[in-house]
Amino acid sequence: MSDCCSQPGLLPFEQALAQMLEDITPVAETITVAVTQAAQCVLANDIVSPINVPPHHNSAMDGYAYAQSSLEQSTTLVMVGKSFAGAPYQGEVKAGECIRIMTGAKLPSDCDTVQMQENCTADNNKISFNKKSQQGQHVRYAGEDVSLGHKIYEKGHRLTSVDIGMLTSVGVGKVEVYRPIKVALIATGDELKSPEQPLLEGDIYESNSSFLAPMLKKLNCDVINFGIIADDLSKIRQAFISADEQADVVISSGGVSVGEADYTKDVLDELGEIGFWKIAIKPGKPFAFGKLANSIFFGLPGNPVSALATFYQLSVHGIHKLQNAAPIKRQRFKVKTTTLLKKSRGRTDFQRGVVTVNAQGEMEVASTGSQGSGILSSIARANCFIILEQDRGRVEIGELVDVELFDDCLK
Template sequence: MGCCDAKGLMPLEQALTKLQTSVSNVCEAIILPLSEALGFALAQDIQSPINVPPFNNSAMDGYAMLQADLLAATAENPITLTLVGKSFAGDPYSGSLVSGQCLRIMTGAVMPSCADTVVMQENTLAQGDQISFSKTPTFADNVRLAGEDLVQGQEVLKQGHKLTPRDIPLIASLGIANISVYRKLKVAVISSGDELKNLGQPLAEGDIYDSNRYSIIALLSRLNVDVIDFGIIRDDLPAIREAIQSADQQADVVITSGGVSVGEADFIKEVLSELGEIGFWKLAIKPGKPFAFGKLPSSVFFGLPGNPVSAMVTLYQLAVPAMATMAGLNAKPAIRFNAITTDKLRKAAGRTDFQRAVYSVNQEGQLVVSTTGSQGSGVFSSMSQSNCFIVLEQDRGNVASGETVTIEPYSALMD
C-alpha cells in the first residue's frame, strides 16, 4: 500500500517539510548576563576575543627549565640544575632562565622567559637550591601553550546554538560577561473537552483527568519557553473561540489538545478556520492522525489529538522541531539506529508508525528492541515504560521477530 492509499492523509515527511517552510524565528535578540543565559539560543556567533590560555603555563606542579640541559640525564647519571626562584598562578616569576637554571613552578603559573619544559616534582630530588633530574623529559612536556585551546578570532559557537552547561564555562574563559540571545518563545496551552477534570476533583461517570496538559507543559519546560496555561475549556464554540483569541494575543504559539477530530463537539478546527488558516489536518502517522497545523493572526497553531499518546507523539515529532525554529535554534535531526526486534510487530501499511519500546544491548553485543506491550493511543503506560520509538515506515506491514527495524532513542526532552 502506498501513500495514495491513505486517502486524505499527508505523509509525515511532507508535513515536516511544510512545517519548517511555514515558520521562522519570531524571537527578538536580548542581552543577558552569562549566568542567566543557560538554555537560550545564541543570537549571534561568538568569536574568541583572546587566546585561551592567554600565556604559556605549567600543567603540573614541578620545575621549569630548558629541556636541552637534561638531554643526557639518566638514573645512573642525574643532572643537577640550580633553583633560582618560584612562579605561582597569579604571581609570575619576573626574570628569565639561562642554561643550568630551573624554577619552582605551580600548576597554571606563567612559564618564565626561555623555559620550555616542566618536570613533575615527583621525578626530582631537591637538596637546597640544587635540583637533580634523573631522566630526559620530552620537549614542552607539561606545558600548556598560549592559544592551545582557542586562538584569538577563532569561531567558538554559532548563532542558533542552544547554550548548555558545557558552554557556559567556555564562554566565561573568554571573559564575556553579557551575551546576545533570543528571548524565550511564548507558548499557550489549552485543553478542551467536557469530560476533562482537574486533578483532585472527583470524577463523575464518563469523566477523565486532564493528563495531556501536564505532559505538554512538562515537555515544554525542557525547551526553555514561557508557558501560558489556559487550563480546561469546555466544548462550547464561543468559549473555545474566546480562549484561542486570547491565547493568540498573548503567545507566539498556541497548542491545544483534543477537539481536532470529526466529532460533533470538536470545535477547534472550526475556530481555526474562522480566525486563521489551516496549513494541514490529518496525517499519515500512527498514533496522531488528527493533528492540525495552522496560523492565527499573531501566532502559530498546533492542534494535538486528544488521546494522550497521540498528543505526546505529535508534540514531540512535529510541534517541537517547528518551535525550535521559531525560537531561533539550529535544527538537529533525530538520532536513529538499526536494531533487531525481539517481538512480532503488528503494522498496517499506509501510515508511519511510532511504537513505544525499550532498546538494550544483548549478550552478543547486538542492539535489540522490545515493545512495551499494548500500542493503543490511550495507553500512556506504553510511553512511561519506554526509552525509544520503533519507527516503522509508512509502506511497511507486519514485522517478524528477528527483523531489523529503526529505533529513535528519546532525547533529553523526553528522557
C-alpha cells in the same frame, strides 16, 4: 499528490513536516542577557573568543620547569624560584637552572619543558632529574583550548549549561539572543479534570499540559496555561482569541478529531487557516497545523501518547524554526528488534521501545508492550521511538528497525 496512504487525505509525515517548517517565519526581535541567564536561549550572533584559552603557556603538572637543553649537560639543575597559579615567577631562568612550578602556573619564557615532581629528587636548591624528558612535555600552550578570534558558537545555536561555562571561560559576560517565545496551552473536553478533583463517571485527568509545559520550558518558552476549556463552541472561540492575542504559538490538545463535540477545527477555520489536518502517522493521525491572526497553531490529539508523540516529532521542530534555532538533528540508527512489532501499512509508526546492549555488545530494541494511544506508560518506560516506515507491515523478531533515542526534551 499521489495517495500512497491506506486512508485517503492523509499527508505523509515527511511532507507534513516540510510544509509546516516552510510556513513558519522565525521571530526577529533580540534581547541582550547576562550569559549566566542564557541557558537554552538561541544566539542571535556568532560568538568569537576575545582571548586565548589558556591565556599563556602553563604547566599541566606539579613539578619543575626548565629549558630541555639544560639537561643535555647535567641531570641536576639549580632551582632559582617558584611559579604558582596567579603568582608567576618574574625572573630569568638561565641554562642549568629550573623553577618549582604548580599545575596551571605560567611557564617562564625561558622554559619549554616540565617534569613532574615524582620523577625528581630535591636536595635544598639542587634538583636531580631521574627520568628523561622530551621538550614540551606537560606544557599547555596558549590558545591550545580556544584561540583568539576563534568562532566558538554560530548564530542559531541553543546554549547549553556547558556552553555557558565555555563563554564564561573566555570572558563573555553578555550575549545577544532571540527573545523567548510565548506558548499558550489549551486543553478541551468536558471529561477532563484537574489533579485532585474527584472523578465522576466518564471523567479522566487532564495530563497533556502537565508534560507539555515542562517540555516547552526546556525549549526556553514562556508558557501561558489556559487550563481546561469545556466542549462549548463560544468558550473555545474566546480561549483561542485570547491565546492568539498573548502568544506566538497556540497549542491545543483534543477537539481535532471528527466527533460531534470536537470544535477546535471549526474555531480554527473561523479565526485562521488550516495548513493541514490529518497525517499518515500512528499515533497522532488527527494532528493539525495552521495560523491564527498573530500566532501559529498546533492542534494535538487528545490521547496523551498521540499528543506527546506529535508534539515531539512535529511541534518541537516548528518551535525551533520559530525561535531561529538551528534545525534539530536527531540520530537514528538500525538495530535488531527482540520483539514482534505489529503494524499495518499506510502510516509511519512511532512505537515506543527500550534500547539495550546485549551480552555480545550489540545494541537491540524491545517494544514496551501495548502501544495504545492512551497508554502513557508506554512512553514512561521507553528510551526511544521505534520508527517504522509508512509502507512497512508487521516486523518479525530479528529484523532491523530504525530507532531514535529520546533527547533532553523527553528526559
